Each structure stands twice: as structure tokens, then as C-alpha cells.
Amino acid sequence: MTPYERARKTGPCRLRRRAGRRSVRAMEFACPSLPPARRRPSVAAVLAVAAALAGACDEAAPAASEGSRGDFVIEGAFEPPGPKLGDNVLSVEVTDLEGEPVTGAVVTVTPFMPAHGHGSPETPAVVDVGGGRYRADNVVLHMPGTWQLTLRAVVGARAGERVVGFELGE
Numbered sequence: 001m002t003p004y005e006r007a008r009k010t011g012p013c014r015l016r017r018r019a020g021r022r023s024v025r026a027m028e029f030a031c032p033s034l035p036p037a038r039r040r041p042s043v044a045a046v047l048a049v050a051a052a053l054a055g056a057c058d059e060a061a062p063a064a065s066e067g068s069r070g071d072f073v074i075e076g077a078f079e080p081p082g083p084k085l086g087d088n089v090l091s092v093e094v095t096d097l098e099g100e101p102v103t104g105a106v107v108t109v110t111p112f113m114p115a116h117g118h119g120s121p122e123t124p125a126v127v128d129v130g131g132g133r134y135r136a137d138n139v140v141l142h143m144p145g146t147w148q149l150t151l152r153a154v155v156g157a158r159a160g161e162r163v164v165g166f167e168l169g170e
């Protein structure tokens, strides 16, 4: 079995099937640009990312791993729960590696559709609502399909990032 075939077996095609095409349950994968905040990505996640990069799927799909990278742990949740087509509000929580809230961060939310190579027509506007919580308005998801949200927080020289992938239905 070639590494390519192995990646197909364990890669995003299979993970996506297991999760269901219509699932809006967030599947996440780690960004390789920063070291893991808490744990290393699993072998399956690394293979899945490799498979996605190699174009093993006809559509890019988020790989299933977990966690934030860098100096912070970042959580994101749509309000109300579940992304919808169109304008969304995302609440973001940033904590440090000791679990303490991170206030005063510059937080960005960047939507992207990997299969189509484009982002959102709008730029989310993020406000600091205190206590390590941030609110992103104008998170416009204008097409059904696979989206990735890159959540990034920067405070001085410290930075954290999390990439969340999900399927948006019609």
C-alpha cells in the first residue's frame, strides 16, 4: 500500500463520511504554522492533512483533530448554535495555557472555503466584550459547502490560532 492509498483510507474522505455530509458539528484541525498549544495532532490528523494537501479528495474536507496552537486556547461558538447561510455571530473565548482568560487580545476571524479557494465577501468585525470573551459580527458564509474559520488571537508577542472546519448545508 502506498502512503497515498493509506492516506485515502484514513484521510478526510473517510472522516467526512463518518461525520455525515450535512453535519454541522465542528470538526477541527490544527494549523501547522504554530506549535500545538496542548497536544500533538494525532497520526490520523497528520495523514488527513497530508491527504487534503495532496488533493486526495475531490473536495477538500476538514481533517479531524483538535486543539489550538501557540500560546492560547481558543474556543469559538456560533450564536445561536450552528452556522447558517448568510450572516452569523461567533462568540470567541481566549484563555492562556493555564486556563486564565486572555483580555485585550487582537482577535481575528477569517472564513475560507478550501475547495473553492475563496473567503467571505465580508470581513468579520470583532469586539472585546471582556473577561477573555470576544464577539465576531458579520461572519458571512455566503455558500453551502465546507468552510474553515481561522480564529487568531494576538497579545504583544504572544499568539494563538485555531482552525475550525464544518459543513454548511443549504
Ligand SMILES: [Cu+2]
Binding pocket: 113, 116, 118, 143, 145
Ligand atoms: Cu465557495
